[in-house]
Amino acid sequence: MIAPLLALLALQAPAETPADTIVLKPVTVTATRQSKSLFAVPLAVTQVKKGEWFGTTGYGLDQALSLVPGVVAQSRYGNQDVRIAIRGYGARGAGDRSNAGTTRGIRVLLDGFPETEPDGRTSLDGVDLAAAQSLEVVRSNASAVWGNAAGGVVSISTLPGVDDPRVTFEPMAGSFGLQRYAARGSMLLGGNGILGASFVHSEADGWRVHSPSTRSVLNISMQAPAGDKTTVGVYAVGSHNVFRIPGPLTGAQVTADPEQANSTYVARDERRDNRVARLGLTLDHQASEKVGVSAQLYANPKVLQRSERGTFRDFTRYHIGGNGVVRVATPLGASVRGSLLVGADYALQDGAILFYNLTPQGTRGDTLRDNKGEGARNFGVFVSEELSFGAKERWTVAAGARYDDITYDYRSYINPTLDARRSFTGATPKLGVTYRLAPQHSVYASLGGGIEVPAGNETDPAPPNDVVTAINPLLDPIRSLTYEIGTKQVWAISPSSFLRELSYDVALYQTDVKNEIIPYRGGRFYFTAGRVRRRGAELGARVATSAGVALQAALTWNAHRYTEYLVDSVHYDTTKAGVFADYSGNDVVGVPAFTGSLALDVTPAALRPVRLRLGVESIGSFYADDANQVTVPSYRVANLSVGTDRPVGLGARLGINAFVTVNNLFDSRYIASAFLNPDVVPGTGEPIAFEPGFPRNFVVGVSLVAR
Numbered sequence: 001m002i003a004p005l006l007a008l009l010a011l012q013a014p015a016e017t018p019a020d021t022i023v024l025k026p027v028t029v030t031a032t033r034q035s036k037s038l039f040a041v042p043l044a045v046t047q048v049k050k051g052e053w054f055g056t057t058g059y060g061l062d063q064a065l066s067l068v069p070g071v072v073a074q075s076r077y078g079n080q081d082v083r084i085a086i087r088g089y090g091a092r093g094a095g096d097r098s099n100a101g102t103t104r105g106i107r108v109l110l111d112g113f114p115e116t117e118p119d120g121r122t123s124l125d126g127v128d129l130a131a132a133q134s135l136e137v138v139r140s141n142a143s144a145v146w147g148n149a150a151g152g153v154v155s156i157s158t159l160p161g162v163d164d165p166r167v168t169f170e171p172m173a174g175s176f177g178l179q180r181y182a183a184r185g186s187m188l189l190g191g192n193g194i195l196g197a198s199f200v201h202s203e204a205d206g207w208r209v210h211s212p213s214t215r216s217v218l219n220i221s222m223q224a225p226a227g228d229k230t231t232v233g234v235y236a237v238g239s240h241n242v243f244r245i246p247g248p249l250t251g252a253q254v255t256a257d258p259e260q261a262n263s264t265y266v267a268r269d270e271r272r273d274n275r276v277a278r279l280g281l282t283l284d285h286q287a288s289e290k291v292g293v294s295a296q297l298y299a300n301p302k303v304l305q306r307s308e309r310g311t312f313r314d315f316t317r318y319h320i321g322g323n324g325v326v327r328v329a330t331p332l333g334a335s336v337r338g339s340l341l342v343g344a345d346y347a348l349q350d351g352a353i354l355f356y357n358l359t360p361q362g363t364r365g366d367t368l369r370d371n372k373g374e375g376a377r378n379f380g381v382f383v384s385e386e387l388s389f390g391a392k393e394r395w396t397v398a399a400g401a402r403y404d405d406i407t408y409d410y411r412s413y414i415n416p417t418l419d420a421r422r423s424f425t426g427a428t429p430k431l432g433v434t435y436r437l438a439p440q441h442s443v444y445a446s447l448g449g450g451i452e453v454p455a456g457n458e459t460d461p462a463p464p465n466d467v468v469t470a471i472n473p474l475l476d477p478i479r480s481l482t483y484e485i486g487t488k489q490v491w492a493i494s495p496s497s498f499l500r501e502l503s504y505d506v507a508l509y510q511t512d513v514k515n516e517i518i519p520y521r522g523g524r525f526y527f528t529a530g531r532v533r534r535r536g537a538e539l540g541a542r543v544a545t546s547a548g549v550a551l552q553a554a555l556t557w558n559a560h561r562y563t564e565y566l567v568d569s570v571h572y573d574t575t576k577a578g579v580f581a582d583y584s585g586n587d588v589v590g591v592p593a594f595t596g597s598l599a600l601d602v603t604p605a606a607l608r609p610v611r612l613r614l615g616v617e618s619i620g621s622f623y624a625d626d627a628n629q630v631t632v633p634s635y636r637v638a639n640l641s642v643g644t645d646r647p648v649g650l651g652a653r654l655g656i657n658a659f660v661t662v663n664n665l666f667d668s669r670y671i672a673s674a675f676l677n678p679d680v681v682p683g684t685g686e687p688i689a690f691e692p693g694f695p696r697n698f699v700v701g702v703s704l705v706a707r
Contacts, residue, residue: 089151269362
C-alpha cells in the first residue's frame with residue numbers, strides 16, 4: 001500500500017500560482033480536537049455543508065451522510081432510527097435489541113458534546129438536521145484522539161453564522177402522515193457573540209404497520225467573548241422522542257406484504273419513549289501567544305421507557321462529564337514549528353432500571369421482575385505532538401497516544417450475588433505524515449490504533465452464565481490497527497474557465513481487528529470471536545461548472561473478511577456443545593462490498609434561484625449471517641427534488657423558499673436494513689431478518705425567512 005503513496009509524492013507542486021487563479025478560502029476542520037487545515041490532517045475527513053441535504057425532510061442523520069464515502073447510513077423506518085457504519089465500525093449494531101434507535105462503534109458529537117454514551121452506544125434522540133449548520137465526518141480510526149468507539153466520528157455543529165437569517169419558519173408535509181415544523185432564530189451578541197435557537201416537531205405514521213413516530217427537539221447554542229482572550233459557550237438541547245418498531249420479516253413476508261409488521265412486535269407493542277436533555281458549558285482561553293486552554297462540562301439526564309422482549313422497562317439515567325485540553329505552540333527553529341496537545345476526558349453514566357411484566361395490551365404490569373443499576377465510567381488521557389517543517393512547512397509529522405479505562409459496574413437490588421464490576425483498559429497509538437504539494441493539495445499516510453469495548457447490552461451474559469454474573473465473562477474489547485494512505489485536493493481554477501470547482505478525496509485503508517464482537521440469535525447475546533481484516537478504497541469527488549451544473553459522487557469498495565473465526569454450536573443448540581463451525585474466510589456480516597452515491601445539481605442562470613437535484617444511491621448486497629447463507633440483496637434508489645436554493649424576496653426583508661421532493665422515484669422494492677445472525681422460523685429455518693425500505697413518497701416544504 002506504500003507504493004501508491006510514493007508515486008503521489010513524486011508529483012511536483014506548482015512553482016507559482018497563475019495571476020487569474022481563484023484564491024480559495026482556507027478549509028478547516030475541528031473534529032480532530034483542534035482547528036486545523038483539512039489538508040494538514042493525515043486522516044480521511046469529509047465536510048458536509050447544509051445545502052447538501054437540500055430537499056430532504058431532515059428527520060434522520062442518514063440524509064446528510066449519503067454522499068460521504070466509506071459510510072453506510074440507512075434509514076430503517078423513515079425517522080431518526082438510522083443504521084450507521086463507517087468502514088465496518090458499527091455494522092454489528094442491527095439486531096433484536098442492538099439497534100432500536102441506537103448505533104455503536106462510532107462517536108457522534110453535537111456541538112462538541114458526546115451524544116455517544118461511555119459504553120459506546122449512541123441514541124440519536126437530540127440530533128435533527130433542522131438545527132444543524134454543518135457536519136464533519138472523520139472516516140479514519142480516531143480512537144487515539146477520542147477514545148472508545150471512535151472507529152469514525154460524526155461531528156455536528158448547530159451554532160449559526162453571523163450571516164444566517166435571523167428568523168426562519170419551515171412547515172413540511174409528506175406521504176404516510178409526515179408533518180414537520182421547524183422554527184429557527186439567531187441574534188448577534190455584541191460584536192463577536194451569537195445566539196441561536198431552534199425547535200423542531202415531527203410526526204409520521206410510517207409506511208409499515210406499527211411504525212408511527214413523534215419527536216420534538218429544542219436546541220439552544222450561544223458563544224460569546226468574555227474578555228480579549230476568552231470565549232465562553234452555553235449549549236442546551238432537550239428532546240421527547242416516541243417511536244414504535246415494526247420489526248423484521250421473513251423473505252416470504254416481504255414478498256407477500258412488505259407493509260406488515262412482525263406479529264410479535266405488534267403483540268408486545270414494542271416501542272421507545274425517550275426524554276433526554278443536556279446542558280453544556282465550554283471555555284476557550286488563549287493564555288499567551290503560545291499556550292491555549294479549553295474545557296468542557298456537561299450534564300445529561302435521561303428518562304427512558306420501553307417495551308422490549310416481553311418486559312416493560314423504566315430507565316432513569318444521568319450522564320455527566322467533561323474534558324480539558326492544553327495546546328502549546330513550540331517553535332523549534334527557523335523552519336520547524338511544533339504543536340503539543342495534551343488532554344483528558346471523563347464521562348460517567350449511571351442509573352436504575354426497573355423491569356416489569358408486560359400486559360397483553362403491551363403496557364406496564366404490576367409485577368416487578370428485576371431492579372438493577374448499571375454504571376459505565378470512561379476515563380482517558382491523550383497526548384499528541386505535531387511537527388511542521390520544510391519550505392513553506394510542506395511536511396507535517398504527527399504522533400500521539402491515548403490511554404483509556406472503561407469500567408462497568410452492575411448491581412442487582414434483588415439478587416446481589418450477580419453484582420459485577422469489570423474494567424477494560426488499553427493504549428492506542430497514532431502516527432501520521434502529510435506532504436502538501438500546494439496549500440489545498442496534500443498526500444498523507446497514517447497508522448492508528450483503535451479500542452472499542454462491548455456496549456452495555458452486549459455485556460449481558462447468555463445462559464448458563466446469566467445466573468452467575470451480571471457481566472458476560474467471555475467478552476474482550478475490540479482492538480484494531482489501521483494503515484491508511486490518501487490524497488485530497490481542491491483545485492483553484494481561473495474565473496474564466498468553464499470549470500468553477502474541482503475537488504476529490506481518495507483513501508485506501510487496511511484495518512486488522514482482534515476480538516471482533518459478534519451478535520448471536522438476532523442480537524440477544526454476544527461473544528468475542530476471532531480476527532477480521534478490513535480493506536477498502538474510497539473516492540469522493542465534486543465538479544461544478546459556470547453553467548450552473550454540479551456533480552458530486554461518493555464511491556466505496558470494501559473487502560471485510562474473517563481471518564480467524566470458530567464458533568461453538570452450543571450458542572445455537574445446547575445439545576451440540578463442542579461442535580465448531582469454521583467461518584474463517586467468510587465475509588463480515590452487515591458490510592456491503594460496494595456503495596455509491598451520485599447527486600446532480602442544476603441551477604440554470606435563466607431560472608435562478610430554482611434548483612433541481614437528482615440523487616441516486618446504490619448499496620451492494622451483503623450477508624446477514626456469519627455462515628454467508630442469508631443474502632441481503634443490492635438496491636438502487638433515485639430521488640428528485642425541485643426548489644429554490646436561496647430565498648425569493650417578498651419585500652420588507654422577508655423571503656420564501658420552497659421545494660418538492662419525490663423519494664424512491666421509480667418505486668423500487670428493496671431491503672433498507674437487516675438483523676444480523678437472525679432468528680429463524682422454527683421448523684423451516686427461514687431467517688427473520690429483513691426490514692423493507694420506503695416505497696415512492698413525496699415531501700413538500702416551505703420556508704419563510706426574515707432577516
